[in-house]
Amino acid sequence: MDLEPSPLARPFPELPHVEGVTLRVARAHYKKWDRADLTFAELDEGTSVAGVFTKSACASSEVELGREQVRLGQARALIVNAGNSNAFTGMRGREAVEQIMAQVAEALACEPSEVFVSSTGVIGVPLPKDKAREGVAAALQAIPCDWEEAASAIGTTDTFTKGASSSAMISGQRVELAGIIKGSGMIAPDMATMLGYIFTDAAVDPAFLQEMLTKANDSTFSCITVDGDTSTSDTVLAFATGKAGNQPIASWEDTGADAFYAALLSVCRDLAHLVVRDGEGAQKFIEVAVTGADSDESARRVGLAVANSPLVKTAIAGGDANWGRVVMAVGKAGEPADRDRLSIGFGGTWAARDGQPLPDYDEAPVAKHLEGQEIRIDVDLGLGDGRATVWTCDLTHGYIAINADYRS
Numbered sequence: 178m179d180l181e182p183s184p185l186a187r188p189f190p191e192l193p194h195v196e197g198v199t200l201r202v203a204r205a206h207y208k209k210w211d212r213a214d215l216t217f218a219e220l221d222e223g224t225s226v227a228g229v230f231t232k233s234a235c236a237s238s239e240v241e242l243g244r245e246q247v248r249l250g251q252a253r254a255l256i257v258n259a260g261n262s263n264a265f266t267g268m269r270g271r272e273a274v275e276q277i278m279a280q281v282a283e284a285l286a287c288e289p290s291e292v293f294v295s296s297t298g299v300i301g302v303p304l305p306k307d308k309a310r311e312g313v314a315a316a317l318q319a320i321p322c323d324w325e326e327a328a329s330a331i332g333t334t335d336t337f338t339k340g341a342s343s344s345a346m347i348s349g350q351r352v353e354l355a356g357i358i359k360g361s362g363m364i365a366p367d368m369a370t371m372l373g374y375i376f377t378d379a380a381v382d383p384a385f386l387q388e389m390l391t392k393a394n395d396s397t398f399s400c401i402t403v404d405g406d407t408s409t410s411d412t413v414l415a416f417a418t419g420k421a422g423n424q425p426i427a428s429w430e431d432t433g434a435d436a437f438y439a440a441l442l443s444v445c446r447d448l449a450h451l452v453v454r455d456g457e458g459a460q461k462f463i464e465v466a467v468t469g470a471d472s473d474e475s476a477r478r479v480g481l482a483v484a485n486s487p488l489v490k491t492a493i494a495g496g497d498a499n500w501g502r503v504v505m506a507v508g509k510a511g512e513p514a515d516r517d518r519l520s521i522g523f524g525g526t527w528a529a530r531d532g533q534p535l536p537d538y539d540e541a542p543v544a545k546h547l548e549g550q551e552i553r554i555d556v557d558l559g560l561g562d563g564r565a566t567v568w569t570c571d572l573t574h575g576y577i578a579i580n581a582d583y584r585s
Contacts, residue, residue, distance in 0.1 A: 345436040355376050
C-alpha cells in the first residue's frame with residue numbers, strides 16, 4: 178500500500194552520532210514488499226536500558242519479555258521487525274522471539290536477556306521463524322547504516338521517517354541523545370506510542386533512567402492519540418551506552434541530572450508530536466490545552482476525551498467551529514466539571530466563558546484559525562490548578578481508506 182506523505186510531515190533531521198551504537202538493517206521479507214523490514218542496533222557492553230510498554234491485556238510476547246528484561250537493566254542489542262506484530266500468536270509467537278534473542282546473543286556473546294525484540298504490523302499471524310532467522314543473519318553481516326535507514330525500516334503505515342535529537346551538559350561533558358519512532362494508527366495513551374527508541378552516550382544508572390523515562394512518558398507519549406486504540410505492541414526503550422565519559426548520574430541530586438532529563442523530555446515530546454503528525458489520514462495537528470482542572474491527571478483525562486471524540490475531530494477536519502462538541506466531550510469525560518465555570522476557545526479566541534456563549538463572539542477569526550494545519554483548542558474548567566496538554570489530529574476519509582486496505 179503506497180501512501181502519500183502526510184501534509185503535516187517533517188523532514189528527517191540530522192541526528193548526532195551516539196558512541197556505542199551501531200545500526201544495521203536487512204530484508205526479512207515479512208510482507209510482500211521490496212524494502213528493509215528488520216532493524217538491528219548493536220550496543221556496547223555496559224549499556225543501561227529502560228522501557229515503558231503498552232497496558233493492553235493482549236500484549237505481544239515481545240512486550241511480555243521486554244517487561245521482564247528491563248528489570249535487569251542491561252542491553253546489548255535491539256531487533257525490530259516490521260510487517261508482523263507477532264501478537265495474539267500464543268507459544269509460536271514467543272518461540273519466535275526467543276529464537277531471535279538466542280541467535281543474536283550467540284553472535285554477540287551475551288545473555289539472551291540483553292537482546293530486546295519488538296515487532297509491529299498485522300495482529301494474529303505468527304512471526305515466521307525461517308524469515309526471522311534469515312533476516313537476523315543478514316543484519317549481523319550488513320554494513321552499518323544511518324539513522325534514517327533504521328527509522329525507515331521500522332515503519333508500517335508511516336508516510337515519513339521520524340527522528341529527533343537533543344544534547345545536555347553533564348559536569349562539563351556534552352552528551353548526545355537521538356531517537357527514532359514509528360507510528361501512524363492504533364495510537365492511544367495507554368502507555369501510548371507505537372515503537373520508539375532513544376539512544377544516548379550518557380552514563381546513567383538503569384533504575385534512574387527508568388524513573389526519568391517513566392516521568393517523560395507521562396507528559397509526552399501518554400498525551401497523544403490518533404484514534405483511541407491502544408496497540409498490543411506499544412514500546413519505548415531508552416538505551417544509555419555510557420561512552421560519553423561523564424560522571425554517571427543516578428539521582429536527581431547528581432550534577433547534570435536536570436539537564437539530561439530536559440534533553441530526554443525534549444526528544445520524547447518531539448517524537449510524540451511526529452506520530453500525531455503522521456496520524457492516518459491526518460490533515461491537521463491539534464493541541465488541546467486544559468487548565469483549571471481538579472488535578473493534572475484530571476486535566477489529562479478531559480483533554481483525551483476531547484482529543485478522542487470523533488465529533489470533535491471531524492468538526493476540525495471540516496473547519497467547523499462547533500464548540501458545542503467540545504462541551505459534549507468535556508461532559509462525558511467522567512471528571513469533575515461545572516457547566517457554569519466552563520470556558521471553550523479556539524486559537525486564542527474564546528467562544529464561551531463561564532458556561533455560556535460570549536455575547537460579542539465573532540466566529541470569523543476562529544473559522545480562519547481552523548483553515549490552518551496547526552489547531553489549538555483551549556478548555557478552562559475553572560475548578561483548580563490542574564493542567565495538561567494533549568495532542569491529536571483530525572479524522573478524515575483517509576483514515577478509513579488506509580485501515581480498510583491495511584492487510585493487503
